[in-house]
Amino acid sequence: MTRKYHVAATVNGDEYEYLCEPQQTLLDALRDELMLTGTKEGCATGDCGACTVMVDGAMICACLMLAVEADGKKIETIEGMAQGEDLHPLQRNFLELNGLQCGICTPGILIAAKVLLDRNPDPTETEVRYWLAGNLCRCTGYDKIIRSVLAAAREMRGA
Amino acid sequence: MSTILDKSGFNPDRKLKIVGTSPVKHDGIDKVTGRAKFGADLFLPGMLVGKILRSPHPHANIRSIDATAAEALPGVKAVVTRADFPELPQGSAAGDMSRNAMAREKALYDGHPVAAVAATSESIAKQALKLIRIDYEVLPHVIDPVEAMKPDAPILHDHIRTKGVKDAADRKTNVVERLELKMGDVEAGFAQADAIVEHEYDTMPMHQGYIEPQGCVATCTEDGQVELWCCTQGPWVFRDRLTEILKIESSKIRVTQSELGGGFGGKTGFYAEPVAILLARKAKRPVKIVLTRGEVFRGTGPVSGTRSRIRMGVTRDGKFTAADAELIFQTGAFTGSMFFNAPQAMFTRYDLKNVKTVSHEVVSNRPKVNSFRAPCVPQVVFGVEGVVNELAQKIGMDPIDLRIRNAATEGYKTIYGETFGPIGFLETLIAAKNCEHYKSPVPKGQGRGVATGFWFNRGGETTGTLNIATDGSVTIILGTTDVAGSRISISMMAAEELGIPVDKVRAVMADTHALGWNRITAGSRTTYSSGMVIIDSARKAIAELCRRAALIWGVPEDGVVFEDGHCRPASSNVGEFPPLSIADIAGKTTLTLGAIAGHSEMNVTGAGPGFGVHIVDVEVDQDLGRVDIKRYTVVEDAGKAIHRLQVEGQYQGGAVQGIGWALNEEYVYGEDGRLQNPSFLDYRMPVASDVPMIDTEIVEVPNPRHPYGLRGVGEVPVTPTMAAIANAIGAVIGVRPRSLPMSPPKLLKLIEEARGAR
Numbered sequence: 001m002t003r004k005y006h007v008a009a010t011v012n013g014d015e016y017e018y019l020c021e022p023q024q025t026l027l028d029a030l031r032d033e034l035m036l037t038g039t040k041e042g043c044a045t046g047d048c049g050a051c052t053v054m055v056d057g058a059m060i061c062a063c064l065m066l067a068v069e070a071d072g073k074k075i076e077t078i079e080g081m082a083q084g085e086d087l088h089p090l091q092r093n094f095l096e097l098n099g100l101q102c103g104i105c106t107p108g109i110l111i112a113a114k115v116l117l118d119r120n121p122d123p124t125e126t127e128v129r130y131w132l133a134g135n136l137c138r139c140t141g142y143d144k145i146i147r148s149v150l151a152a153a154r155e156m157r158g159a
Numbered sequence: 160m161s162t163i164l165d166k167s168g169f170n171p172d173r174k175l176k177i178v179g180t181s182p183v184k185h186d187g188i189d190k191v192t193g194r195a196k197f198g199a200d201l202f203l204p205g206m207l208v209g210k211i212l213r214s215p216h217p218h219a220n221i222r223s224i225d226a227t228a229a230e231a232l233p234g235v236k237a238v239v240t241r242a243d244f245p246e247l248p249q250g251s252a253a254g255d256m257s258r259n260a261m262a263r264e265k266a267l268y269d270g271h272p273v274a275a276v277a278a279t280s281e282s283i284a285k286q287a288l289k290l291i292r293i294d295y296e297v298l299p300h301v302i303d304p305v306e307a308m309k310p311d312a313p314i315l316h317d318h319i320r321t322k323g324v325k326d327a328a329d330r331k332t333n334v335v336e337r338l339e340l341k342m343g344d345v346e347a348g349f350a351q352a353d354a355i356v357e358h359e360y361d362t363m364p365m366h367q368g369y370i371e372p373q374g375c376v377a378t379c380t381e382d383g384q385v386e387l388w389c390c391t392q393g394p395w396v397f398r399d400r401l402t403e404i405l406k407i408e409s410s411k412i413r414v415t416q417s418e419l420g421g422g423f424g425g426k427t428g429f430y431a432e433p434v435a436i437l438l439a440r441k442a443k444r445p446v447k448i449v450l451t452r453g454e455v456f457r458g459t460g461p462v463s464g465t466r467s468r469i470r471m472g473v474t475r476d477g478k479f480t481a482a483d484a485e486l487i488f489q490t491g492a493f494t495g496s497m498f499f500n501a502p503q504a505m506f507t508r509y510d511l512k513n514v515k516t517v518s519h520e521v522v523s524n525r526p527k528v529n530s531f532r533a534p535c536v537p538q539v540v541f542g543v544e545g546v547v548n549e550l551a552q553k554i555g556m557d558p559i560d561l562r563i564r565n566a567a568t569e570g571y572k573t574i575y576g577e578t579f580g581p582i583g584f585l586e587t588l589i590a591a592k593n594c595e596h597y598k599s600p601v602p603k604g605q606g607r608g609v610a611t612g613f614w615f616n617r618g619g620e621t622t623g624t625l626n627i628a629t630d631g632s633v634t635i636i637l638g639t640t641d642v643a644g645s646r647i648s649i650s651m652m653a654a655e656e657l658g659i660p661v662d663k664v665r666a667v668m669a670d671t672h673a674l675g676w677n678r679i680t681a682g683s684r685t686t687y688s689s690g691m692v693i694i695d696s697a698r699k700a701i702a703e704l705c706r707r708a709a710l711i712w713g714v715p716e717d718g719v720v721f722e723d724g725h726c727r728p729a730s731s732n733v734g735e736f737p738p739l740s741i742a743d744i745a746g747k748t749t750l751t752l753g754a755i756a757g758h759s760e761m762n763v764t765g766a767g768p769g770f771g772v773h774i775v776d777v778e779v780d781q782d783l784g785r786v787d788i789k790r791y792t793v794v795e796d797a798g799k800a801i802h803r804l805q806v807e808g809q810y811q812g813g814a815v816q817g818i819g820w821a822l823n824e825e826y827v828y829g830e831d832g833r834l835q836n837p838s839f840l841d842y843r844m845p846v847a848s849d850v851p852m853i854d855t856e857i858v859e860v861p862n863p864r865h866p867y868g869l870r871g872v873g874e875v876p877v878t879p880t881m882a883a884i885a886n887a888i889g890a891v892i893g894v895r896p897r898s899l900p901m902s903p904p905k906l907l908k909l910i911e912e913a914r915g916a917r
Contacts, residue, residue, distance in 0.1 A: 002282050021282055028281075038193015042370040043452040047839035050370055078193035091191040095183045098804035101643040101812065103190030104371040104420030104463070106195060126848075133848040136839060138421050139369045140644055140808055141815030142847040158765040 007071045010082025026060075027051045028134035029067035030077060038107045040077040041137065049135030053077050054106035059115045076120065078107035081114065083108075091153040092112055099148030101139035109135045113149045121157050125150065163695045164764055169863045177655045178867050179699030183805040184647035185665055187420070195418045198374030198390030207236055207277040208374065209438050209448035210284040211431060212291055212457060214266030214273050217524035218300035218313060221266060221273065221293060222620050227278055228290040237441035238291070239434055240274045250318040253403040253769040255493045257529050260404065260433045266295065266602040267315055268524050269490035270457025272431075277438040277446045286381025300832040304489035304521040307333040307468055307578040315492060333522045334407060335494045340502045341515040344572050348481025348513030352472025354553040355800030360542035361898040362491065362881070364464040366442030366456060367531050368790075369817070370842050371420020371458065374449040377435035381443065385412045385436050392426045392640050398671045405433055415670040423641055423816070424530030427679050428495075434620045456837035461826060462531040463488045463496045465538040473550045477564045478619045481513040482506045488520050491527035496520055497534040499705045500615075503575040505539040507566045508584050508613040508770055514536045514574055515769035524832055532679060532813060533614045533874035537881060543612035544882030545895050558609045558886075559592045559772070573695030579909075583775030583860025590771035590858050596792040601890075602774040605789055612771050612878025615681030616871035618763035622675040623689055625653060625696035627704075627755040631742025632659065634665040635693055638677030639685040643812075643873075644805040648686045649693050651801055652867065659741060660725025675760050686801060688763040694866050706753045709743045712736050762901070767862025767870035771795035773814065780892045781910050784903030786822055786888060792854040798862040798870030799828035810876045811853040817880020819845045825900050829866035 004019040011034065018033040029043070030036045030053070042048035044063045051062040054076035081088045090113050093099065100106045109132060116123060116131045123131065128149050129142070137145060165460060189195040226238040241263045247254035249264075257263070262271045274291050278284035299313040305313055314331045322329055322336040375389035385407060391397050394414040400411045419426060431448040439446040450459070466487040484505065490496035502516035551561040566585040572578045588611070591597055601607045624636040635653055646666040646905040654661040676715065678684070705719040708726035712719070718733035719726050725738035748754055776790040793810040800806040823843040827835045836842045861868025881899055886908070889895030893913040898905060 006855045020317060021280070023282065031199075031353035032202075035202060036193070037196070040197070041199065041449075042372070043839045045452065045838055048370060048452075074283075077190075082192055086189075087191065095187045095192050098184070099809055100183065100187060100190055101808055102369075102371070102419060102421045103187075103195055104369075105204075106190050107193050110191060125852075130845040133846040136370055136844055136846060138370055138423070138816065138844065141813075141853050142845075142850060143811045143853045144804070144808060146847065146852070150664070153485075 006062050007068055007149045009070045009072065010074045010078060012076060024067040026067050026070050027062035027066040029070065030062060036077055036079055040107060042104070049112060050105050050108045052135065054111065054115065059112060078111060081110060083120060088098055089155045090149065093148040093152040093155065097144055097148045099144045105135060105137045108136065109145060117156060118144045118151050121153060123153060127128065162207040162761070163691060163866070164761060167864055167866045168367050171861060171867055175655060177651045177661050178799065178801050179303065179803065181225060181802055182647065182651065183663050184644050185650065186646055195716055197371050197420045198417045198573045200417065201376045201388050203376060203378065203445040206447055207442055208277060208281045208284045209275055209277045209435050210288055211272045211448065212274040212288045212436060213454070214262060214271040215269060215833070216266055216295055216297050217269045219266045219295040220298060220299040221262060222296055223313050224274060226274060226291040229287040232283065232287050232290060234279040235276055235287045236279065236444060237277040237438045238274065239437045239441065243437050247404065249316065256400055257404040259493055260430065267584055267758025268526050270454065270526060272434065272458065275434045275438060277442045287847045290864065294663065300524040300583055302523055302525060302828045302832055304464065304487055304523050307521050307523040308487070308519070315524065319522065328442050329729065333371065335490065335520040335522060338499055338502065339520045340574055343513035345481045345513045345515040346482050349472045351474065351480045353475040354550060355470060356546045357468070357470035358542065358546065358897055360469065360537040361542055361546065362465045362569040363821045363899055364461040364525065364528065365824040366460040366842065367423040367425030367529065369421030369423060372450040372452055372455045373426065373430055374555065375432050375435050376445055376447045377432065377479035379386065379436060379437040379695055380442040383411055385510065387412065387414045387432060387641040388413065388417060389432055390417045390426055392419065392422045392642065392859040395676045396679045397432060400429065401433055401436065404418065405436060412532045413670055413672045416640055419642055423532055424534060424681060427530050430459055430813055434573065436454045438653055448608045450670040452839060453837045456842060457525055457834050460529050461526065463490060463498065463528045463538065467539055469541050469542040469546050471546045473552060473554060475554055477554055477556050477561050479509055479511055479565045482511055484539070486516065488535060489525065490520050490558060491525045492522060493527040494520060494522065494722065496528050497530060501535040502541045503624035504536045505597065505614065506592060506613060507542050507573050508567055510567045510571055532816070532877045537817065537878045538769060540610070540612050540878050541881045541899065544879060545885055545897065549837055549884045549895065553817060559588055562611055563588045573731055579768065581860060581863060582768050582770065583858055586860050587770050587794055587796045587858045590633040591774060591794040594792060594794060594856055595772050596790060596854060599777060605778050606887045606890030608775050608881035608883040608885065608890060610773055610879035610886060612875050614683060614769050614874035614878060616687065616766040616769050617684035618688050618766045619678035619684055620762050621688040621692045622677050622760040623692035623696055624674065625693055625700055625757045627700055627741060627745050629745050629748060631740060631745045632663040633659065635664060635688050636669045636674060637666055638669055639689045640673045640680040641668060642680055642685070643808065645685045645689065647803040648805060649690050652690050655692055655695050655743060656703070668906050680711065683769065683873040684766065687766055687798050687869055687871050690869065691865065694758045699757035699759065700755055701756050704741060704744050707755065708739050710751050711739065711744070711747060723889065752844070767798050767864065768794060769870045769872060769875040770892055771879060773879040775883045775887045777884060777887040778890065779888055779906065781892065784910065786901065786906070788818055788850055790857065791851060791859055793876055794856040794858060796858040796860050796886065797872050797876055798865065799868035800857045801867065801869055803857065806857055806872050807855045809872045810855045813876025814853050814880050815845050815850050816875045818850060821881040821884040821899060821901055823900050825901060
């Protein structure tokens with residue numbers, strides 16, 4: 001039996017504790033220990049971005065961070081994106097402009113897009129495309145994803 | 160009695176309120192908040208983790224399997240090998256399915272499952288896999304299908320004798336089938352031609368590339384009742400096949416579909432599901448198996464690679480005279496490529512009278528292929544549309560004009576026997592010719608390519624139910640899978656029929672206990688077929704609403720009509736009654752005859768063929784061989800776009816999948832027969848910065864067999880893409896590429912050849 005380690009972390013503002021094996025990733029811990037299944041596994045090698053989360057303000061692939069490393073950290077996932085009944089403008093624009101089809105890549109893309117708009121409220125189409133180049137989507141051809149992000153940016157700027 | 164299939168009630172003048180708009184899809188909120196439950200997202204109490212051991216050899220006899228050490232490892236609750244699968248005859252459909260899920264006599268590809276374990280944790284399961292001893296006798300292997308056709312090639316299956324060859328010698332072969340399809344007189348047709356173009360083309364297997372790896376959870380009771388949760392494009396087909404290979408009665412297998420994280424055809428067949436069921440049966444606990452991305456690449460999908468020789472002839476004034484083709488399709492280790500679609504579809508859209516095709520399906524030591532959008536058609540359209548473009552150049556005609564000159568129209572009899580009803584190929588070509596993109600000059604240094612595509616579109620066995628709640632709102636139970644937004648489109652059609660806002664309708668995907676049999680979700684059949692069934696259900700519910708209104712008013716049934724969401728007296732002779740809304744009537748159902756619902760099951764016919772034209776501008780870096788897609792336009796006939804944004808999304812997504820197939824995606828095998836690029840790092844799908852916005856133009860030539868005129872839209876958008884891009888690259892470098900993917904090393908070679916020729 002592999003020895004497990006105790007981890008305490010803040011996830012979407014709530015204090016959580018979990019036990020994990022040393023080789024388990026933050027993605028494993030979020031999904032299998034905390035049952036926060038909104039963060040998706042598409043590859044487990046950092047190539048698809050479906051598990052994109054924020055850790056202490058940094059955007060990372062949860063599959064590339066060990067679960068033990070999250071001790072004492074502040075983690076933000078898709079489950080924390082809406083504020084009460086208010087969807088984030090990105091979530092709303094993705095719905096209204098059909099920025100999603102099957103929806104498996106959507107959580108990771110929304111988190112990544114939120115980080116972009118926090119840092120650059122007025123990105124160009126090219127900037128959005130390069131920022132999201134680490135997030136694979138196989139359904140949409142990206143067109144409506146990019147439009148949704150640009151529309152959310154406009155809305156958030158009050159433009 | 161006439162049904163909706165005989166008489167759709169299509170009326171081009173009907174004023175539509177909901178159909179043709181783009182409401183927010185009801186399943187969207189769960190997908191933007193992380194609530195939506197996909198294959199890997201179910202957790203059950205006591206659940207174990209299942210892992211699969213896979214063959215590292217492309218071809219090997221399995222002499223013995225010793226799992227005793229794995230079974231003895233603490234935490235291991237079950238081990239499953241070939242011995243746990245009922246023995247089914249080799250070469251039967253069920254025998255192949257069983258052997259693909261778990262190798263029996265032989266491992267036939269790198270990644271072929273050979274054993275599986277269920278344990279209390281993933282780390283224990285992985286440790287247990289390492290303890291399983293398999294004695295392999297490694298055999299010579301063959302990867303390339305053309306090599307596999309040679310007489311001295313290693314043979315995969317002793318039982319295969321080529322189907323479709325008369326008086327064939329009784330010898331072992333890898334050629335599963337030879338299929339000849341023809342009409343007219345090809346040689347006479349070529350004799351009339353003023354110009355003939357003939358080339359060989361290659362395409363490589365690519366993967367469907369869904370971002371959600373297959374995930375499932377199985378439970379099995381002591382008395383043999385199975386519950387299976389999985390991401391699937393066909394719960395009923397999964398169930399029936401599981402019944403066949405596991406010998407469990409269908410009524411004892413309940414398949415519940417999760418949200419589907421992309422399928423594109425790749426989730427029409429099962430992989431780990433029967434293994435999970437057998438592990439759960441042995442362990443008497445729920446077992447979850449989620450494939451890794453590496454397993455998805457090595458063990459699922461991909462799409463057939465092809466070798467084709469294509470020839471077409473044209474007269475000086477631009478009339479096609481004949482076409483012929485020889486096609487080789489690789490199907491992986493087992494038959495089932497659906498290669499027969501290719502000869503039926505490759506030339507279909509042109510008014511050709513003389514056509515001959517000879518197609519071969521060939522097994523080799525690769526994973527068994529699976530469907531992908533317009534299965535097996537884009538691979539051969541890649542060549543056909545290249546030949547058409549060269550013919551246009553030879554006779555000095557605009558490439559769209561040549562296609563307009565030869566476009567099939569209503570009344571054309573296809574090579575597969577169907578005579579076209581009203582179709583929109585000509586309208587689509589004219590729309591493409593007149594679109595802003597095509598009218599604009601080609602920017603300096605770029606090349607423009609055009610290509611067209613066709614897909615039959617499908618119907619098939621479909622079942623559905625529409626229930627009216629006592630407050631007048633409506634729920635729909637669907638037997639098809641929502642792969643990208645069909646729930647909202649079908650809800651819109653129900654709302655249009657019932658005259659209520661679409662927000663009052665909610666649709667769910669049924670499990671296999673909840674509805675009768677449904678064909679798989681494939682071939683662009685879902686919005687069409689489930690839409691038909693739900694419109695039929697709505698019309699039945701409306702008839703029932705009218706009966707109830709008659710009962711409430713105490714008038715004869717034929718004295719009530721349904722208009723705009725209300726029952727009204729048919730005339731003033733019936734009496735003066737204020738209109739009754741659906742809610743008014745539904746609220747009284749306990750006082751009348753109970754709940755109001757409509758239900759329908761039918762084998763849906765009348766799917767309208769779909770046609771598309773793609774236009775692309777590219778830039779080619781002649782030093783690096785890199786292609787940049789600068790502008791892209793998809794023009795396609797939707798018949799009627801029910802949900803416009805969804806239709807555009809299908810066009811855009813298909814085109815970008817095709818861009819990946821055109822420029823980067825391929826399976827790379829080493830000399831050892833092992834897949835060398837089973838990851839998203841090395842198997843390069845398009846990312847957001849690789850592509851521009853994809854412009855779309857929705858053409859609407861109604862399919863009168865459907866109440867709103869719709870045609871399927873999901874397959875056509877990937878059929879012309881690779882051909883259009885190749886034609887555009889050819890316009891830049893002077894040589895039209897004939898081999899996919901058009902990756903930098905291959906293009907550099909072509910560019911050098913072209914320079915040498917100058």
